[in-house]
Amino acid sequence: MLNLVLFGPPGAGKGTQSEKLIEKYQLVHISTGDIFRAHIKDQTALGQQVSQIIADGNLVPDAITIAMLEEEINKNPQAKGFIFDGFPRTVAQAEALDKFLESINEHITGVLALDVTEEELKQRIAKRQEMSGRADDAADKLTKRIEEYFNKTIHVLPYYEAQGKLSKVNGIGDIDAIFQSLTAIIDNY
Numbered sequence: 001m002l003n004l005v006l007f008g009p010p011g012a013g014k015g016t017q018s019e020k021l022i023e024k025y026q027l028v029h030i031s032t033g034d035i036f037r038a039h040i041k042d043q044t045a046l047g048q049q050v051s052q053i054i055a056d057g058n059l060v061p062d063a064i065t066i067a068m069l070e071e072e073i074n075k076n077p078q079a080k081g082f083i084f085d086g087f088p089r090t091v092a093q094a095e096a097l098d099k100f101l102e103s104i105n106e107h108i109t110g111v112l113a114l115d116v117t118e119e120e121l122k123q124r125i126a127k128r129q130e131m132s133g134r135a136d137d138a139a140d141k142l143t144k145r146i147e148e149y150f151n152k153t154i155h156v157l158p159y160y161e162a163q164g165k166l167s168k169v170n171g172i173g174d175i176d177a178i179f180q181s182l183t184a185i186i187d188n189y
Contacts (some may be wrong), residue, residue: 001106002081008114009149012126012171018085020179028076032065036156057144059089066096089153109189111160112182114171121146
């Protein structure tokens with residue numbers, strides 16, 4: 001099974017590249033952000049619980065996120081693999097994901113980190129916010145999300161680097177060229 005973590009700050013292109021990787025490798029996409037937004041839209045108990053947390057630009061507590069992730073994985077027993085988009089965001093989450101995957105005799109195959117400058121991120125998200133109106137893309141929330149990434153989330157990279165699973169890819173440029181860089185790495189797994 002091919003289990004990938006697509007890593008990068010908000011606006012790095014994780015969603016765009018995930019779509020292309022899912023199609024090529026027939027993976028199940030697990031985006032914590034998409035799952036949270038679906039729960040919010042459907043006004044589930046979880047959705048109501050996390051709605052304000054996300055709107056404030058904060059991260060949802062690990063216990064909620066991990067339980068939800070396990071539920072998504074368990075819904076797809078025939079999957080050829082998974083692509084984790086926007087998760088894990090902390091070392092504790094990475095450890096919990098590893099522990100869960102081990103419990104089902106699986107593991108993370110590789111971690112692909114999209115490197116994008118902060119200026120490029122702000123431009124991309126401003127454009128996306130105009131088109132989608134996502135509450136978490138508003139300027140004040142964006143600044144908080146980018147700070148959260150560089151203060152907390154980026155510390156997950158050394159965790160995977162120590163396991164020999166980290167590959168960094170330039171996330172600026174032509175979408176197809178970035179995709180080719182990603183597939184060249186994946187095809188070597």
